[in-house]
Amino acid sequence: MTGTTLYELFAASADRYPDAIALEVEGDEVSYADLHRHALALAGEIVARHGGVPARVALLAQRSVTAFAGYLAAQRLGAAVTPLNPGYPVLRNRRVCDLARVDVLVADESGAPQLADGLGDAAPTVLALDDDRVRALAGAGVGLAGYHGGPDDVAYVLFTSGSTGRPKGVPVPQRAAVAYVRHNVDRFAVGPGARVSHTFDLTFDPSVFDLFVTWAGGATLAVPRRAELLNPVDYLRDRRITHWFSVPSVVSVGDELGTLPTGQVTDLRYSIFIGEPLTYRQAERWQEIAPGAVVTNVYGPTELTVACTEFRLDLDPLRWPATSNDTVPIGPVYDFLDHVIVGADGHAAQEGELCVRGVQRFVGYLDSGDDVGRFLTYGPDGAEPYEGGGLTDEHYYRTGDRVRLEDGNLVHLGRLDNQVKVRGYRIELGEIEAALRRHDGVTQAVVVAVNRTGETELIGFYTGEEVPQLRRWLRRQVPLHMVPRVLNHLAAMPLNANGKIDRGVLRDSVAELATAGPA
Incomplete structure (x- = not known):
């Protein structure tokens, strides 16, 4: 495994395993050689259409050959990638494009509708492509200058929820991404023959594991359709997944839906969870599904490149360490940090x-x-x-x-600020509040997070006019996971002795409003 950039890690595997399958998507098997050829051809198309090598490429695409070839094409050009989610509101994606100052926007079929709805001029150069068009691009690498990427270049820029209502851009350098990838290839023995899940959208930084840990190791990325993730056991069994990586809530949701039968998963070697606390109840339930797979809990903010700690559970639950909050430890921290x-x-x-x-x-x-x-x-x-x-x-x-050392292990105790995680997504409550205040009828807005039945829920409060269908309006402003379950209209916000809004009183009132319906 050689290389100092993500592109070099992929290219080394493409040279070493050209006929191995790099990607399974929509029933199509794409070899390393073919994926490399598609990426080079798309890189040439970007340069030709843009009139030069761009510095920043936005990718409005997901779960397609266009998405994966586009990510690699940008890496080949030494451009920083900013993924956009076609399922997010157009206004949010437009704001990100403006903040990132993107030069080129590449959209696949899932992203094309947003081009006509406000993103068509979000970059000086916009390429709308489908997978057939990408496959048909000729002249892989023709006209491209030699590769000059280095460890100090920015690999990608992701946007986290910002407390001021403005998303914050997080540029991650190649050296950080490569260090993370190398560690995980070794730690989880990812190599030819391994088959890795793809549960994360490209806007969510654990997708870097999905793509580049897989490709650096010469393994296969088995891309599921959305519906497949509602039945994870079927996906694990039918796709012969050896390495699973997801948020823990997949376990809880699957349990509620009755889609976690036991005795069917035999190929899985490693189960890795990230993004929110992994409870022992979830770990036990998952081990029932795949008793031969090692469960690892990892933790890390986007700013520290996906994950910076890990705790591996013993296959024998009797040897699992007790913790003060019944969650699996998150650490120690990687020994090279x-x-x-x-x-x-x-x-x-x-x-x-x-x-x-x-x-x-x-x-x-x-x-x-x-x-x-x-x-x-x-x-x-x-x-x-x-x-x-x-x-x-x-x-x-x-x-x-906030963490605590318990018997030598790091245990995650929660946030110190006004930031929470919901279904693995990091959310600044202030961004939701800022979005609510943009409605002409809303004067003040507060969003609190509460934990009920082991899941974090968002509850909103607002003053001003009582606005029917406010939740529906908010869904056009922020991603769905940032829309509170309930929005409660108040005549006035409760204040503390300092004249500030008393969030504690609002949290305490949630129990009384538990039966309230969506506003």
Whole structure:
């Protein structure tokens, strides 16, 4: 496994295993040689249409040859990829394109409708393609300059939910992505013959594992149709998946739907979970499905390149360590990264905020103003928050996650700020509130997160006019997973002694509103 960029990792496997299957999608098997050829041809088409090599490529595509070849084409050109989700509101995708200052927008059939609905001019060059067109592109690599990508180049830019209502751009350098990929190829023994799941949208950073851990190892990415993920056991069995990677809520949802029969999964070797707390109940249920697969719980924010900690459960549940909140530990931190747990007093502690630095730390937000307060240095006098002036390798990224060392293992205790995770998606409640306030009839808006039956739910409150169908309106402003289950109209927000909105009172009121229907 050689290379210092994601493209070089893929290209090395394409050279070594040209006839192996790199991709199974929509009933089609695509070899490494063919996928490489499609990527090179698409890279040439991008250069020809754009009139030069772009610096930033947006990808409005998913689960298609166009999507995967497009991602690789951008990597071959040394361009930073910004994935867009065709299922997100057009306004959100347009905002991301503007913030990322994209040069080229590539859309497949799933993304094409948004081109006519507001994204047709979101970049100087827009390519609308389908898989047949991509396969028909001729002259793989013709006219392309030699590859000059390096470890300091930006591999991709993902946008996380921002507390000001503006999504925050997270540029991840090649060196960070490659370090993560190399670690996971080795850790999970990904190689020829392995068959890896693809449960994550490209806008969700665990998809980097799906694509590039698979391809760096010379394995096969088995892309499911959406409906297949509602029956994960069928997908695991029929596709002979050896490596599964998903959010833990897949287990809970499958259990509720009755789609997790036992005794059918025999090929699975590794089960990896990320994005939200993995409870022991979920781990036990999954082990019943695939008793021979090793369950690993991993954790990490986008800023630390997908994951920076991992905890592997023993195959014998009697050897699983007890934790204070009945969730599987998330750590230790990768041994090639540095970390410190900062307590409330600013000094290292057994419980506090997890802060991490090292090769997988990103280079700072797209808007450097977002960096202030999100990093710190740590020395004999304790933590010193970053106030601006330039980031260095000495700066730790502040994850905002509260952890505790329990019997030598890291246990995740929740968020320190106003950020939550719902079904694995990281959400700033402030972004939802900002979206609600954009409605002419809304004066104030507050969204709180509550945990009921082991799942995080969003509940919203607003003042101003009582707006019928407000949830339906909000669905056109933010992704579906950011729409609160209930929006409650109030005459006025409760205030605390300091005159600030009392979120605690609102959370306490949720129990009384549990039976309320959607507004």
